[in-house]
Amino acid sequence: AQKVTQAQTEISVVEKEDVTLDCVYETRDTTYYLFWYKQPPSGELVFLIRRNSFDEQNEISGRYSWNFQKSTSSFNFTITASQVVDSAVYFCALSEAQTSGTYKYIFGTGTRLKVLA
Amino acid sequence: ETGVTQTPRHLVMGMTNKKSLKCEQHLGHNAMYWYKQSAKKPLELMFVYSLEERVENNSVPSRFSPECPNSSHLFLHLHTLQPEDLALYLCASSQDPGKVQNIQYFGAGTRLSVL
Numbered sequence: 001a002q003k004v005t006q007a008q009t010e011i012s013v014v015e016k017e018d019v020t021l022d023c024v025y026e027t028r029d030t031t032y033y034l035f036w037y038k039q040p041p042s043g044e045l046v047f048l049i050r051r052n053s054f055d056e057q058n059e060i061s062g063r064y065s066w067n068f069q070k071s072t073s074s075f076n077f078t079i080t081a082s083q084v085v086d087s088a089v090y091f092c093a094l095s096e097a098q099t100s101g102t103y104k105y106i107f108g109t110g111t112r113l114k115v116l117a
Numbered sequence: 118e119t120g121v122t123q124t125p126r127h128l129v130m131g132m133t134n135k136k137s138l139k140c141e142q143h144l145g146h147n148a149m150y151w152y153k154q155s156a157k158k159p160l161e162l163m164f165v166y167s168l169e170e171r172v173e174n175n176s177v178p179s180r181f182s183p184e185c186p187n188s189s190h191l192f193l194h195l196h197t198l199q200p201e202d203l204a205l206y207l208c209a210s211s212q213d214p215g216k217v218q219n220i221q222y223f224g225a226g227t228r229l230s231v232l
Contacts, residue, residue, distance in 0.1 A: 047220055050218060104173065107160040
């Protein structure tokens with residue numbers, strides 16, 4: 001069965017520190033996608049990034065960067081120079097095929113990030 | 118209008134009440150989803166609709182009844198709730214649930230409290 005593990009339940013950092021959120025996954029599929037979402041206190045999950053299993057290039061978007069390593073089945077997320085507005089719960093997810101022909105997300109349990117001023 | 122809108126944002130129900138949660142998507146997507154988010158548990162997929170047809174029903178108790186009258190609207194009808202139904206109910210939509218790269222876009226949720 002497919003699985004996503006976010007071992008860090010909660011992380012606290014001081015503003016301007018860098019922080020890395022870990023995500024480890026298990027899958028038997030050769031083609032799959034991984035996702036990161038941010039859930040601020042307002043509740044909605046905000047899509048951050050999508051990465052396919054054939055693209056191991058790191059990606060950077062402003063202060064956000066993602067490190068995908070197929071050899072270790074990890075898709076880690078780093079925030080550089082963290083800010084208070086980064087405080088949220090972050091979810092990693094993996095797409096999984098269903099018998100209905102659709103795909104569903106397998107979510108990790110999330111990492112709560114607290115950035116202190 | 119934001120992409121996915123859920124109403125109400127908060128709902129307090131007695132265990133014998135009947136109420137409905139509403140979700141509307143303005144993204145032109147073909148699929149809509151209901152999720153349950155309880156404290157200290159992973160997000161649970163409840164239902165998936167694709168082109169108004171229910172394609173996934175993940176062992177959800179019958180006191181939760183979904184309805185999808187068109188591809189832009191999704192409802193979750195609730196009755197005879199139990200204390201364990203206390204949760205944030207999230208709605209999402211996506212363009213094509215049949216593709217592995219499918220991205221889901223979420224609403225802000227309805228926070229349900231049970232008296």
